[in-house]
Amino acid sequence: MDDLVELWESPAGQGKCMIAGWHQWADAGAVSSGLPQYLIDQTNAGRIGQIKPDSFYLFQLPGTHHLLRPQVKLSEGHREEMGTRRNEFFFSSEGNRGFLIFLGEEPHQNEERYAQAFFDAVEELGVTRVAIVAGVYGSMPYDKHREVSCVYSLPGMKEEFAEYAVKFSNYEGGATIGTYLAHKAEERGIELVCFYAYVPAYDFSQLSISVQQMRIEQDATAWCQLMRRFNHMFDIGFDLLDLERKSSELISAMDARIDTLERTMPQLKVREYMDKLASDFVETPFVALGDEWESALEDLFEDAEE
Numbered sequence: 001m002d003d004l005v006e007l008w009e010s011p012a013g014q015g016k017c018m019i020a021g022w023h024q025w026a027d028a029g030a031v032s033s034g035l036p037q038y039l040i041d042q043t044n045a046g047r048i049g050q051i052k053p054d055s056f057y058l059f060q061l062p063g064t065h066h067l068l069r070p071q072v073k074l075s076e077g078h079r080e081e082m083g084t085r086r087n088e089f090f091f092s093s094e095g096n097r098g099f100l101i102f103l104g105e106e107p108h109q110n111e112e113r114y115a116q117a118f119f120d121a122v123e124e125l126g127v128t129r130v131a132i133v134a135g136v137y138g139s140m141p142y143d144k145h146r147e148v149s150c151v152y153s154l155p156g157m158k159e160e161f162a163e164y165a166v167k168f169s170n171y172e173g174g175a176t177i178g179t180y181l182a183h184k185a186e187e188r189g190i191e192l193v194c195f196y197a198y199v200p201a202y203d204f205s206q207l208s209i210s211v212q213q214m215r216i217e218q219d220a221t222a223w224c225q226l227m228r229r230f231n232h233m234f235d236i237g238f239d240l241l242d243l244e245r246k247s248s249e250l251i252s253a254m255d256a257r258i259d260t261l262e263r264t265m266p267q268l269k270v271r272e273y274m275d276k277l278a279s280d281f282v283e284t285p286f287v288a289l290g291d292e293w294e295s296a297l298e299d300l301f302e303d304a305e306e
Helices: 028-043 111-124 155-164 177-187 220-234 241-264 270-280 289-305
Strands: 005-007 016-023 046-051 072-075 078-082 088-092 099-105 127-138 148-152 192-203 213-215
Touching: 005 111, 016 028, 016 220, 028 088, 028 099, 028 127, 028 192, 028 220, 046 111, 111 127, 111 177, 127 177, 127 220, 148 155, 148 177, 148 220, 155 220, 177 192, 192 220, 220 241, 241 270
Parallel strands: 016 099, 016 127, 127 192
Antiparallel strands: 005 046, 046 088, 072 078, 088 099, 148 192, 192 213
């Protein structure tokens, strides 16, 4: 195993799965960084290992040093806090079966060594499939099911994921950490899937100087819909009630924000714009076949009792 990997515990169990995310470029709606952290907090997951940050991060580049350097907090000239790059593995025992969570910082360099360390840990932990979450911004209705784009590591996985209400990506351009790891996972014969949720964002800069952009910073709706897929894929049994509540609150907050804009800046015709988006949008919700049967049986038994 790579000497940059430290594992203090290897939880027992069969059919282990891992949900992974990063503080990274493709983090719209905090899907990649926020959802794993939410799972860690919500399930009180325990930290079981890490990838050491050695050699993966830059301290400065001309013009961008403020984005790269660790954050420090001083008090009367003395350091109180110094930020560190974290790439950590967690284990949650909640739900039907335990599951692993990874939350990391996207590396700046030496990505091949980083991938090697990551997959060495995956194999050492006995993980059978890695699911990477990420988000990208796009113009879509905020109160509809999110579009989800899919990238997978092994060709034989495609047929299964066709059942998860996804669009298989035809993207060309700079690789994300997820697509790069999918490439390296195939070289090692590891099952890995990336789900990219499209997060609502709207650009009004051509219509108004005072209102440039509107976007969802923490997309609880995307988080909830991805976890619904993972509940089915991994049989986790994660309780979605809190995420469903957060999703409803998010939609209500967006409704109020749109109403305020419509009232204070009617020239933007924001509601008309949203209605046009909704009319052109084809919603593709994920509903597991097993869930459909369960719902139908419940209805049947209720009718019989009545």
